[in-house]
Amino acid sequence: MKLTVLGYLGGFPAHHDGTSSYLLTSDHFNLLIDCGSGALLSLENQLNPLELDAVILSHYHADHIADVGVLQYYWQLHEQRPNRAVLPIYGFDHDASHFDQLSWPNSSEGRPYNPNQVLKLGPFDISFLKTQHPVEAYAMRIVERSTDKVLVFTADTRYFSDLVSFSQGADGLMTDTNFAATNNGVMWHMTSTQSGQLARDAQAKQLLLTHLPADQNLTQQILVEAKQAAGDNVKVTLAKSDLIMNF
Numbered sequence: 001m002k003l004t005v006l007g008y009l010g011g012f013p014a015h016h017d018g019t020s021s022y023l024l025t026s027d028h029f030n031l032l033i034d035c036g037s038g039a040l041l042s043l044e045n046q047l048n049p050l051e052l053d054a055v056i057l058s059h060y061h062a063d064h065i066a067d068v069g070v071l072q073y074y075w076q077l078h079e080q081r082p083n084r085a086v087l088p089i090y091g092f093d094h095d096a097s098h099f100d101q102l103s104w105p106n107s108s109e110g111r112p113y114n115p116n117q118v119l120k121l122g123p124f125d126i127s128f129l130k131t132q133h134p135v136e137a138y139a140m141r142i143v144e145r146s147t148d149k150v151l152v153f154t155a156d157t158r159y160f161s162d163l164v165s166f167s168q169g170a171d172g173l174m175t176d177t178n179f180a181a182t183n184n185g186v187m188w189h190m191t192s193t194q195s196g197q198l199a200r201d202a203q204a205k206q207l208l209l210t211h212l213p214a215d216q217n218l219t220q221q222i223l224v225e226a227k228q229a230a231g232d233n234v235k236v237t238l239a240k241s242d243l244i245m246n247f
């Protein structure tokens, strides 16, 4: 499977880079994971947005859903698509005020995922883990059925030990790494060191640090610290716009 980073910042876009959004492709199936600020512009660099097969959302914070509305307008205003299909947007439905907005006439249809069940979506089997965040949010373990390759996305979360078994043996692990190691106080995201340790403990092959702060000096510090914590067996990469990783 091929992962393309469309946006990688946490909180707000900066220096022409957008917030959380990733394109995951396998066997001609194009899945958009989160749809943050700037996602639609970045997506247009990769493919015609009408070629999306589905969208899945980890949670409803603005830095993960900011471009859902304009993506819906894009589909609505491009009626030439085959059979006038509508775009399925998967989210949890415990929060009706947000879930209801995933459906838009002649454009998109909100589809609930059950976090307690495996979601079969195109070539992927997706399982979920509720994270520790101020609002309901779900990490995703995405298995490419044809190869058994695994991508784990922590979504937004502070560190908690269940993440280790959930991420076990991942070919790719994408972690919410919003802080340097020295950060303290109440945190709803992981530090560099926590991300590195998680990758090491879960024996992940590759660690992609994402949901990064806008301060690029801090980001370089985060990379150094995460590498140190991850050890020599994990390849550690900083997310950036248009970065492609194959698993």
Ligand SMILES: [Zn+2]
Pocket: 010, 011, 020, 061, 063, 064, 156, 211
């Ligand atoms: Zn976020």
Ligand SMILES: [Zn+2]
Pocket: 059, 061, 133, 156
């Ligand atoms: Zn969040």
